[in-house]
Amino acid sequence: MADDKRRSILHATLCLLAERGLHGFSMKQLAEKAGVAAGTIYLYFEDKDDLIRKLHEDILSEVARRLFVNYDASLPLFEQYRRMMENLWSFHRDCPEIMLSKAQFDTMPPDLLFGHQGKDPQALLDQRSTLLAVFQPMLDLFASGRELGMIKPLGDEFLCALCIDPLCDLARGHYLGIVCVTNDDLNALIAASWDAISTHP
């Protein structure tokens, strides 16, 4: 099967990225880890940059899929929020390679992620907004929360930063053995980040 090989290359890319980092990543090592010849990679991807970019898109849609797996817009807002955060946590537990790779993507100079030929800043914003579109249910949650006066009148980027960043950071720390996060800790963390984005009676 053709798509199998494509996926195994992407998966090997993910693992190599997580353990060696974006530097220290080479096509030769990738070929070996994926169990294919060096030339085979170029049957499925234009070049190294294209491969990295495709993996990034793959990761984003996978994160979104897992974030909203039990999404129910009719639930109370905090319950919706709690579910998303728990999904994000268990996703990080299940797929640490994705988490480690995604963190590298998020902090790399942006002209390396998007086609670095286009200096047009508007194109960068467009590309970013389409990438962000997969997180629509969370943006919907924010929007209705603001309308109800339950969530602070801050922009989506602010709210995302306040609730997603800390959890991702601690998930990475937990995986690396730097900090231990118990179930109670996780609940307290979710409550704390809810305090950050919600208004108070």
Place this chain on the structure above:
Amino acid sequence: MADDKRRSILHATLCLLAERGLHGFSMKQLAEKAGVAAGTIYLYFEDKDDLIRKLHEDILSEVARRLFVNYDASLPLFEQYRRMMENLWSFHRDCPEIMLSKAQFDTMPPDLLFGHQGKDPQALLDQRSTLLAVFQPMLDLFASGRELGMIKPLGDEFLCALCIDPLCDLARGHYLGIVCVTNDDLNALIAASWDAISTHP
């Protein structure tokens, strides 16, 4: 002067790291940007890894220095907190290269940052705690806040993640033109992250 050259190499490393990322960073380019010959770098640093590591230490102590520039333990806790967050923000505004590089350090596989020879996990923890020691005033703030019942009984890593990560992330977004953060936004952000870490009456 000898130390001048060392510093100019470190500074060029910082700039190159911020604009090209850790991959796409080469000693040849560094030599050109620093205005020295390739061999000169090896008079001041063992090798590439040593150079990167030294820059990381440099960055951390510089961040700490700026964070606590107007530190006053006698001030009310929130005022202390507000000052630190504002310092962090203005530091990011003044030195975007440091911010961009630090984010890459924070998300890279840890065995690349520390000497990758020692697989000993205890050594990793030790090294991390000494690196974290430069942030002692912030840890002190947390400790006294917890004692007074003003700050949630969470570990230092949790509190740091809740207040520092969002601000750094948004500072990066602001610098890259992805999101605009006004003065009012900054105040709201500081208040929101304080809500995350503080207890409520």
Place this chain on the structure above:
DNA sequence: TTAAAATGAACGATTGTTCATTTTCTCGGG
């Protein structure tokens, strides 16, 4: 038998690093 998929040796470019050579600095005696 033909077409499609996969291979891996080979390519030129670039990598991190070295070291014989050159330049710059230091300083005591004429």
Place this chain on the structure above:
DNA sequence: CCCGAGAAAATGAACAATCGTTCATTTTAA
């Protein structure tokens, strides 16, 4: 004050290794 000998600092051509990529060839599938 100048000189030049000796030390220290800086150089950049050259090294082996590895990089990303190609393509003539072989293997697999239809």
